[in-house]
Amino acid sequence: MNDVASLAPAYRTVVGACPHDCPDTCSIISTVDDTVPGGRVLKVQGNPNHAHTAGVLCHKVSRYAERTHHTERLSTPLIRVAPKALGGLPTGHTAASAFRPATWEEALALVAQRLAPIVRQQPQALLPYSYAGTMGLVQGEGIAARFFHAAGASLLDRTICASAGAEGLTHTLGGKVGMRVEQFAHSQLIVIWGSNPITSSVHFWRHAQAAKRAGATLWCIDPRRSETADKCDHHLPILPGTDAALAYALMHQWITHDWLDHDYIAQHTLGFDGLAQRAAQWPPERAAAYCGVSAQAIVELAAAMGQTARANQPVAIRLNYGMQRTRGGGNAVRAVACLPALLGAWRHAAGGLLMSSSGQFPVQRAALQRPDLLGGQQPRTINMSTIGNALLHPGDEVFGPKVQALIVYNSNPLAVAPESAKVAAGFARPDLFTVVLEHFQTDTADYADVVLPATTQLEHWDIHLSYGHTDVLLNRPAIAPQGQALPNSEIFRRLAQALAPLVPERAELADPALQASDEALIQSAFGDAVSMPELMAHGFAHLPLPDAPFAAGGFPTATGCCNFYSAELAALGHSGWPEVLPNYESAGADSAYPLAMISPPARHFLNSSFVNVQALRQMEGEPYLELHPQDAAARDIADGSVVRVFNQRGSYRCVARISERARPGVVVGLGLWWRKHGLDGRNVNELTSQALTDLGRAPTFYDCAVQLERA
Numbered sequence: 001m002n003d004v005a006s007l008a009p010a011y012r013t014v015v016g017a018c019p020h021d022c023p024d025t026c027s028i029i030s031t032v033d034d035t036v037p038g039g040r041v042l043k044v045q046g047n048p049n050h051a052h053t054a055g056v057l058c059h060k061v062s063r064y065a066e067r068t069h070h071t072e073r074l075s076t077p078l079i080r081v082a083p084k085a086l087g088g089l090p091t092g093h094t095a096a097s098a099f100r101p102a103t104w105e106e107a108l109a110l111v112a113q114r115l116a117p118i119v120r121q122q123p124q125a126l127l128p129y130s131y132a133g134t135m136g137l138v139q140g141e142g143i144a145a146r147f148f149h150a151a152g153a154s155l156l157d158r159t160i161c162a163s164a165g166a167e168g169l170t171h172t173l174g175g176k177v178g179m180r181v182e183q184f185a186h187s188q189l190i191v192i193w194g195s196n197p198i199t200s201s202v203h204f205w206r207h208a209q210a211a212k213r214a215g216a217t218l219w220c221i222d223p224r225r226s227e228t229a230d231k232c233d234h235h236l237p238i239l240p241g242t243d244a245a246l247a248y249a250l251m252h253q254w255i256t257h258d259w260l261d262h263d264y265i266a267q268h269t270l271g272f273d274g275l276a277q278r279a280a281q282w283p284p285e286r287a288a289a290y291c292g293v294s295a296q297a298i299v300e301l302a303a304a305m306g307q308t309a310r311a312n313q314p315v316a317i318r319l320n321y322g323m324q325r326t327r328g329g330g331n332a333v334r335a336v337a338c339l340p341a342l343l344g345a346w347r348h349a350a351g352g353l354l355m356s357s358s359g360q361f362p363v364q365r366a367a368l369q370r371p372d373l374l375g376g377q378q379p380r381t382i383n384m385s386t387i388g389n390a391l392l393h394p395g396d397e398v399f400g401p402k403v404q405a406l407i408v409y410n411s412n413p414l415a416v417a418p419e420s421a422k423v424a425a426g427f428a429r430p431d432l433f434t435v436v437l438e439h440f441q442t443d444t445a446d447y448a449d450v451v452l453p454a455t456t457q458l459e460h461w462d463i464h465l466s467y468g469h470t471d472v473l474l475n476r477p478a479i480a481p482q483g484q485a486l487p488n489s490e491i492f493r494r495l496a497q498a499l500a501p502l503v504p505e506r507a508e509l510a511d512p513a514l515q516a517s518d519e520a521l522i523q524s525a526f527g528d529a530v531s532m533p534e535l536m537a538h539g540f541a542h543l544p545l546p547d548a549p550f551a552a553g554g555f556p557t558a559t560g561c562c563n564f565y566s567a568e569l570a571a572l573g574h575s576g577w578p579e580v581l582p583n584y585e586s587a588g589a590d591s592a593y594p595l596a597m598i599s600p601p602a603r604h605f606l607n608s609s610f611v612n613v614q615a616l617r618q619m620e621g622e623p624y625l626e627l628h629p630q631d632a633a634a635r636d637i638a639d640g641s642v643v644r645v646f647n648q649r650g651s652y653r654c655v656a657r658i659s660e661r662a663r664p665g666v667v668v669g670l671g672l673w674w675r676k677h678g679l680d681g682r683n684v685n686e687l688t689s690q691a692l693t694d695l696g697r698a699p700t701f702y703d704c705a706v707q708l709e710r711a
């Protein structure tokens, strides 16, 4: 056998897609050693053939081999043997003693047996809980959605990240649409607003840097002097939750100096007069006091944008999620989304705004999720952002039945959901039956009755859209499932098989749609809109889209205009124009909790994922709180000392880092550490609240007043 194949190297490369909740959705190449049984990934690299990835990955996914082959990967199903407790594992227990390994047959039989009476009698007492641990359409809401629909479970309102901004944008531009990301390289002025791309979307940052090298000016609007702010020409450290006032002050200046594009406004916008009336109430001095920055900085930003636009040069806004996590977040996004139309910036391919591109993808959600399996019933919807309250609700006429069973996948709610004390109390309920599909023994897995090991992206098939660019990506498995792990899709198929015979009256559970293959789901995800041969050949396919989508108007709103005034919002009882809404929690000297706390992502983690990857954890160090030297001095807090951070909801201790990255009055608890890594077994979400945003029913993580003291 001395043919060519036998001489081929043992290493193989496989093209896939990064599954993480990041706008960049990179095309990845895994190098696999097949001499190890099942295959071992040696390295994961960026695909040089995919233009947006450009051969580069972030630090996190460059460490994907370490995460995938981690010694702590869950390798078998686990069944709980110890009682539940606040903290998940009772005192004296480790995960190894609190759970025992089981076979898939035993674990799934147990889950089916526990779910059967609920699904038979009160199916809405069953709740899925999932988010974007993987953004894959197959391993996300594919077979899982079909399973919960067939069971008649409660629906989950998936609001934890982006829904305030999404609603704000949709009521203004008509959808999650905007500039093409690669066009930022050609902008003349870029405002990076509520976004920290060096951390959160490094591939966008590449385009911003290219623009800067070509002479563009970069502005950053962020309460924190982020890594991105360091690299921009100007930084406006505004107070959290004051963005709408700043946007109105810019409009005030553009109207005063007549830097408007009257023709664009007349032809392609709706509601200018009402907008102008509101803008008149925000002269720079008033906005400066409200936003906590100088009036001069506001005037300069307004002039830079206005005059660049007047010189017929492209002005672009990279708007992101940092600004939408306060009470008025939806209105703030609306106010900012009005700005490009006022300047006529959309006339240029490199002008306008980008928040999310995901609305451009023709995803066939009904084909994937099969809401018809509900059989015409309309179960209640529970908001994931108030999971603490939901789990503690005893049930009544309005709420419906008490939640009795919960299946968690692609999410780690104990670490990421607000007001963790309530989340923990809910999960600790002895009468709640909880199943967790995971890679690792997370904070949430600690509260499970049954833990089921799931495959990672390197072990399963999937198909992806992106919320930063406009390519579809295919993910091929590079290696066999590790240990006994199974793809989410396969776990839900097997669960349906185990449950269907126990609940024969719910015939939908035996529907063949619940046994569809991953390949079939991939085929149905985009219908004919994407060429499968192209995807199979390259691993990605471009959507055919115009470069300057709104150069001649044509917004996907009902009016075709950029809606300064939204009739839909007016019908819901809002004024219809963007409004400046103060935060729920006012910090400041006269408050018992005088400091505003924000908790944006850490660079080397992705939400609470990667926290257990040693190389990345070393780069982040330990959970800490950044505070300005003035705020530290006022409390006699030394750099590196342990502080107690507290408010009416709770407290946690961490290390203080005195830094001018924090502005006076605002403290920053970076990153979503696992609770179990915190000094008290808690993290920053112990202090955040379950109050919801003005639009989109989203959490208000950055609308949180706290106090600190030496611990």
Ligand SMILES: Nc1nc2c(c(=O)[nH]1)N[C@H]1C(S)=C(S)[C@@H](COP(=O)(O)OP(=O)(O)OC[C@H]3O[C@@H](n4cnc5c(=O)[nH]c(N)nc54)[C@H](O)[C@@H]3O)O[C@H]1N2
Residues within 6 Å of the ligand: 021, 022, 023, 161, 193, 194, 195, 196, 197, 199, 200, 201, 221, 222, 223, 224, 226, 238, 239, 240, 241, 242, 243, 320, 321, 322, 323, 324, 326, 598, 600, 601, 602, 603, 604, 605, 606, 607, 608, 702
């Ligand atoms: N490395 C890394 N990358 C990530 C993530 C991660 O955890 N780590 N998470 C991913 C996910 S799920 C998301 S949603 C995105 C989030 O990433 P972004 O969309 O960039 O949003 P945030 O990081 O929440 O906030 C961005 C910046 O806004 C600032 N900010 C906070 N409050 C306000 C405010 O009221 N107004 C203004 N103007 N700015 C404010 C913060 O200080 C922060 O620097 O990143 C994704 N990418």
Ligand SMILES: Nc1nc2c(c(=O)[nH]1)N[C@H]1C(S)=C(S)[C@@H](COP(=O)(O)OP(=O)(O)OC[C@H]3O[C@@H](n4cnc5c(=O)[nH]c(N)nc54)[C@H](O)[C@@H]3O)O[C@H]1N2
Residues within 6 Å of the ligand: 021, 130, 131, 132, 133, 134, 139, 160, 161, 162, 409, 410, 411, 412, 413, 415, 416, 417, 437, 438, 439, 440, 442, 454, 455, 456, 457, 488, 599, 600, 601, 606, 607, 608, 609, 672, 684, 685, 688, 701
């Ligand atoms: N204080 C504060 N809280 C926040 C934020 C903040 O800025 N500040 N950000 C919020 C935002 S923007 C978001 S998006 C949420 C994110 O919250 P989550 O969506 O919960 O994100 P992660 O913490 O990354 O948890 C995802 C989990 O899914 C698992 N997972 C990944 N792939 C798979 C898979 O294929 N199968 C299964 N079964 N599991 C998988 C991972 O191991 C990981 O434990 O957090 C929110 N929480």
Ligand code: SF4
Residues within 6 Å of the ligand: 018, 019, 020, 022, 023, 024, 025, 026, 057, 058, 059, 060, 061, 062, 201, 202, 203, 606
């Ligand atoms: S996390 Fe973002 S930047 Fe990193 S590899 Fe994935 S898509 Fe690319």
Ligand SMILES: [Mo]
Residues within 6 Å of the ligand: 021, 160, 161, 162
């Ligand atoms: Mo997010």
